[in-house]
Amino acid sequence: xxxxxxxxxxxxxxxxxxxxxxxxxxxxxxxxxxxxxxxxxxxxxxxxxxxxxxxxxxxxxxxxxxxxxxxxxxxxxxxxxxxxxxxxxxxxxxxxxxxxxxxxxxxxxxxxxxxxxxxxxxxxxxxxxxxxxxxxxxxxxxxxxxxxxxxxxxxxxxxxxxxxxxxxxxxxxxxxxxxxxxxxxxxxxxxxxxxxxxxxxxxxxxxxxxxxxxxxxxxxxxxxxxxxxxxxxxxxxxxxxxxxxxxxxxxxxxxxxxxxxxxxxxxxxxxxxxxxxxxxxxxxxx
Numbered sequence: 001x002x003x004x005x006x007x008x009x010x011x012x013x014x015x016x017x018x019x020x021x022x023x024x025x026x027x028x029x030x031x032x033x034x035x036x037x038x039x040x041x042x043x044x045x046x047x048x049x050x051x052x053x054x055x056x057x058x059x060x061x062x063x064x065x066x067x068x069x070x071x072x073x074x075x076x077x078x079x080x081x082x083x084x085x086x087x088x089x090x091x092x093x094x095x096x097x098x099x100x101x102x103x104x105x106x107x108x109x110x111x112x113x114x115x116x117x118x119x120x121x122x123x124x125x126x127x128x129x130x131x132x133x134x135x136x137x138x139x140x141x142x143x144x145x146x147x148x149x150x151x152x153x154x155x156x157x158x159x160x161x162x163x164x165x166x167x168x169x170x171x172x173x174x175x176x177x178x179x180x181x182x183x184x185x186x187x188x189x190x191x192x193x194x195x196x197x198x199x200x201x202x203x204x205x206x207x208x209x210x211x212x213x214x215x216x217x218x219x220x221x222x223x224x225x226x227x228x229x230x231x232x233x234x235x236x237x238x239x240x241x242x243x244x245x246x247x248x249x250x251x252x253x254x255x256x257x258x259x260x261x262x263x264x265x266x267x268x269x270x271x272x273x274x275x276x277x278x279x280x281x282x283x284x285x286x
Contacts (some may be wrong), residue, residue, distance in 0.1 A: 003044050007056035011063060017067035017224060041066060047214055081096055092284045095200045097282040100139055102193065105130035106277060110269030112262055120164045128153040137241045145192050152189050156182065187221055190273065197280050209283035213276055220272035227264050234260065
């Protein structure tokens with residue numbers, strides 16, 4: 001559990017106490033499910049933060065998005081028969097199927113094959129299309145995050161298309177900027193996907209699995225950034241050393257680039273993306 005400042009703890013406790021008071025005259029089983037659901041929502045949102053400690057402003061924002069406890073209960077009751085309405089979300093089979101689809105999509109993304117020189121990233125585009133399809137049909141507790149994943153994936157496809165066009169036209173100075181933007185969006189999409197995996201495991205009461213996924217998420221981002229910065233350094237070093245500085249250097253470097261980036265991407269992708277998805281899926285079946 002990520003630490004909170006004292007004021008943030010007080011806000012959270014007050015919110016949960018208000019919710020408890022609201023549920024006082026309701027069915028005990030339903031009340032417990034709602035309380036646990038709200039706690040999971042809060043913990044999930046807390047784990048999304050990159051800060052080591054949650055401030056009072058961050059906690060206030062999290063609780064504001066949840067809405068007043070009374071309103072939340074009304075919405076919950078209106079959705080159907082309370083506990084019955086949430087049963088399918090706790091079905092391990094649903095999440096196992098989703099994790100299977102995620103693994104396939106991420107495997108294609110990690111494969112990372114593309115056409116050099118004109119830079120058509122067909123593996124990445126297929127991965128993004130699959131992610132859009134998965135999260136369009138997936139009923140998440142955090143709809144704001146799933147919508148964000150879909151929107152970012154669409155933006156990413158557009159940027160990769162522009163990247164390919166500018167490569168064909170020889171506008172490589174634009175690609176330097178686009179490359180960084182694409183990398184940042186990729187990290188954001190995968191960060192949010194990890195968040196969905198963690199939330200699913202918490203719904204299934206798999207605390208250890210959720211903590212493992214959250215740890216893998218941080219490692220994935222850190223090692224990806226290190227690899228990306230290392231690649232930029234190598235590119236600059238080669239340019240200044242004169243190894244790739246002549247008339248046909250763009251073609252030479254485009255052919256040379258996959259020899260560096262693909263194996264590193266495969267290693268990071270397997271260790272910190274594909275393997276965590278596999279372990280998460282296995283933990284559901286245990």
